[in-house]
Amino acid sequence: MKIFRFKGGFHPAGHKELSAGRMVKDLPLLPRYTVMLRQNVGAPPQVCVKKGDHVEKGSCIATAAGILSVPLHSPVSGTVGDMVTVPGPNGTAVEALEIFSAPAEEQKWDGTLAPIDEWRDTSAAILKKRILDAGITGMGGAAFPTHVKLSPPPEKVLDTLILNGAECEPFLTSDDTLMRLHARAVLTGGAIAAKILGITEIIVGIEENKNEAVSAMEQAAWGIPGVNIAVVPLPVKYPQGGEKQLIYALTGRKVVLGTLPMDVGCAVLNVGSCYAIWDAVLNGHPLVERITTVTGTPVVSPGNYRIPIGASLSAVLENAGGIRERSNVGKIIFGGPMMGFAQYSLEVPVSKNTSGILLLERTEAAQFTGGPCLCCGKCVEHCPMQLPVSTLSKACENERYDLAQKNHVLACLECGVCSSVCPARRPNVQHFRKAKTELKEIQWKEKNKKI
Ligand code: SF4
Ligand code: SF4
Structure with a gap:
């Protein structure tokens, strides 16, 4: 398959070895979670439970409030607490709902969403509703609701679904981990999305430094009937995983200023969203936890952790072994070093789009001075x-x-x-x-x- 090279970009040091190539570790049950209400680009959902209510893992705690809104679900079985204000990942104070955990032996999934085993014989409308009901959003960037991405206007003709497994941000390996360990689930989620869009062509773009992920996805692709899946290793270059850059690299189509991927016949889904679609459709599980890379030289046990939405940054770090002695942490970032957001509180909760938690030593953290432009170009x-x-x-x-x-x-x-x-x-x-x-x-x- 021909690969097109986008203009610009550069080659930052990867630092992926700190967390790559391992199994996923589960965070132990925490006594308290704070689930932020605004976790999607549109209006925040409206709370539909009250203090003292008992909820199970996956019970709906807030319903969608508009086209770009998605529902929220409890990350654990337990009791609803107060509405509280917590520091949000972008630095502003945000509203969150407290959930106090029931004991470990009482943890169980809410069974409201029944598994849809025969998804191939299920209508696109029902599958799309499942994706909405499960509260699925993009899991890397702006948290755009996935059911909206899968609803292009009728006049737009799409022919290709691109699965974004590029993961070009340095340090992050959560998508790599998902593809290595859950390739079939990721591709099944992609096939469900393709069915909703009424298309059969799927291209998976993966940077070629993820050999194991490429092999796992290639092998799994053979077992997914009804769609043509091409797994394409891409040159390592930042930002290869940018939506516009990825579409160009894989199809040669340019998404020009003021247009969208659907204007060039494409839809793009992150591999994490595909995994969430599989889990929602085949298992009936809403999006209440995600795999997040916890990394950086100050972290004692860097790796990929399955983290319930609403777990605090302090709890995550504590369970990742804490911070090494003599570390001089200069920056904590949600996301990667290129596009992530610096954090100023350890109480900020993990949300649906927390792809990584990165700690940098003071000497590693970029310091911007705001000096005059040298006109170097x-x-x-x-x-x-x-x-x-x-x-x-x-x-x-x-x-x-x-x-x-x-x-x-x-x-x-x-x-x-x-x-x-x-x-x-x-x-x-x-x-x-x-x-x-x-x-x-x-x-x-x-x-x-x-x-
Ligand atoms: S941040 Fe914006 S202006 Fe800077 S390189 Fe990226 S796209 Fe260009
Ligand atoms: S010094 Fe000025 S021209 Fe050179 S890279 Fe910085 S902003 Fe751009």
Whole structure:
């Protein structure tokens, strides 16, 4: 299969060996979980239980509140506590529901969602409803509801489903682990998604540094009837797993500014979402736990952990053996070092899109100085979206968001490449995140003024 090379990008050190190639470890039952209400891009779901109610693992605790909303479920059997405020992964305080665990011997799944064994003979509408009822969202980035991704408007003709197993972020190995250990489940989830979309072509993109995952997925692909599955090893280059870059690499189709993957006939699902689809359809399990990479040189037992949604960062670190003696932790990040978010509290809970928890020594953590631009052009050369990065950076620094918009700041992937290659250590991506938030705010105000 021909592979297309996208422009820009770079080759950061992988550091995957810290956590790769091992079995998944389970986090022991914790006494308390705080389940954040907003775990999807749309409106947060509405709580449908009250303090003192008994719930089982997988019981619905909040129902979807709009098209882009998905329900939330209890990560354990136990008792509903208070609505509390917790630090969210993006630094702002957010609402969360407390669940106090029942003893280990009383833990059991809520059986409301019955397994659908004969999914091939089940209608696309019923399968899609199952994905919504199970609260499945994208499990790496913006937590976009998966049932919406699988609902393109009728005028859009899709012919290819791409499964994203690139995992190009340094340090992270949770997708690699899923593909190595659960290849058949991941591909079955992909086949269910393809059935919903009414297509038969599936391409799995995996960076070629994941040999075992590639082999496991190739072998499992033989056992999935009704779809044509191509497993494609891709060159190791960041951001190979960016949606636009992945579609181009695998099909040669360009998702240009202002368009979506469906405009070029593609849908893209993360392999974690495919595994969650399999679990929801074949086992009747809502999305209440996920495999997360816990890594970094300060961590005593780095690896991949099965973590219930709502477990606190402090509990996860404690169960990963804690922090090495004499470590001087400079940064804790949710996600990877390129696109993740720095954390300032150990009480932030794990959510559906927590792909990794990364600890960096003070000497490893990038320090941005905000010094003057040297006009070296490196950021422009490496930007995978070919944006005029230095011009944009200066516009944002001067709060000229009108200029930033003219220079397409909204097309920025926030991939972090331009900050990593900058010799002046300018916080380019931080500027662009702020500009995008400001522009959205301005647009929202203008829209509401007209109403
Ligand atoms: S963060 Fe944005 S501007 Fe910087 S390299 Fe990535 S896409 Fe380009
Ligand atoms: S890499 Fe940094 S110093 Fe060089 S042009 Fe871009 S912003 Fe300026």
